[in-house]
Amino acid sequence: MKILVSSHSFHPAIGGLETASRLFAEEFAKAGHDVTVITQTPPSVTQSDVYAYKVVRQPSNSQLTALGRGTDIHFQNNISLKTLLPLLLLRKPTFITHQTWLHQSDGRVAPQDRLKRILLRFAHNISISKAIADSIPVRSILIGNPYESHAFAQYRETPKTKDIVFMGRLVSDKGGDLILQALSLLKNEGLTPTLTFIGDGTQRQNLEALTVQLGLTNQVTFLGNLTHERGLEVARHKIMVIPSRWAEPFGIVALEGLAAGCVLAASNLGGLPEAVGPCGELFPNGDAPALAAALKRLLTDESLRTKLLAQSTAHLENFNPTVVAKQYLNFFQNPKNR
Secondary structure (H helix, E strand, O other): EEEEOOOOOOOOOOHHHHHHHHHHHHHHHOOHHHHHEEOOOOOOOOOOOOOOEEEEEEOOHHHHHHHHHHOOOOEEEOHHHHHHHHHHHOOOEEEEOOOOOOOOOOOOOOHHHHHHHHHHHHEEEEEOOOHHHOOOOOOOOOOOOOOOHHHHOOOOOOOEEEEEEEOOOOHHHHOHHHOOOOHHHHHHHOOOOOEEOOOOOOOOHHHHHHHHHOOOOOOOOEEOOOOHHHHHHHHOOOEEEEOOOOOOOOOOOHHHHHHHOOOOEEOOOOOOOHOOOOOOEEEOOOHHHHHHHHHHHHHHOOHHHHHHHHOOOHHHHOOOOOHHHHHHHHHHHHHHHH
């Protein structure tokens, strides 16, 4: 098949959506299909594109139309009106994976959200979690996101010389301050685990200041964005914490942590519990004392960590990139049978 993959954001941008889009394209190409990715992300100024498929960045309307006419399947990884509207007019089979909620962060349904909900009727729909499937107004099939298995699993047996790791954007929604508050509570109980932040963002300075304010500077390290050996750094830790304040639609980072041999402490709304599976401790979103209690259990009970981690191999197999891509390709070829 000739597959046109539409991903509004794509490599070299960093994030769960970008990772999933790249893995989809790689696996479709490995399976012998002719793959083209269209994206609004400009190329990197420091590295050249080297892919096993074609990438067209910021296509013009005429380029978009020509690519759409020459494809068998249009697959949109997260709905984007900029490319969906012109390509729907070509009446090619269109598949949309829903990576997030079809409303604004405050719960409001904006005009563009209403239009998206209407257009879903003209496409075959895929949800990355049951939470997302329950939130959209059309029928969809459920396929979890793939994750970069090799980049993390190869370091799984690395000695766990550090305690807790956070990996993600340092923005308010991700709850970095909750981890620091939880560490302060644990310190009052005589527990002083180490914490590593991997990632960067608008809240970094505030988090660094809060670290000083709470007297945690000897426990906390900020590494910024890691472009090399992220998997190795994650694998040095016993626990990955995912303290999101908002309801995450899924959580590829949870799969990466498990692959690297970490157990999980994660907030319990949205699709994040589906990514965590039976391999971690959940706590209410925004609840620092509950997070502290979850971390205390994981830090002090090695048998609990061993039990949780033992269940990760079977859980992760559901999100292996080749397994996920096969489900997609089967759906592309037989959408009416699912």
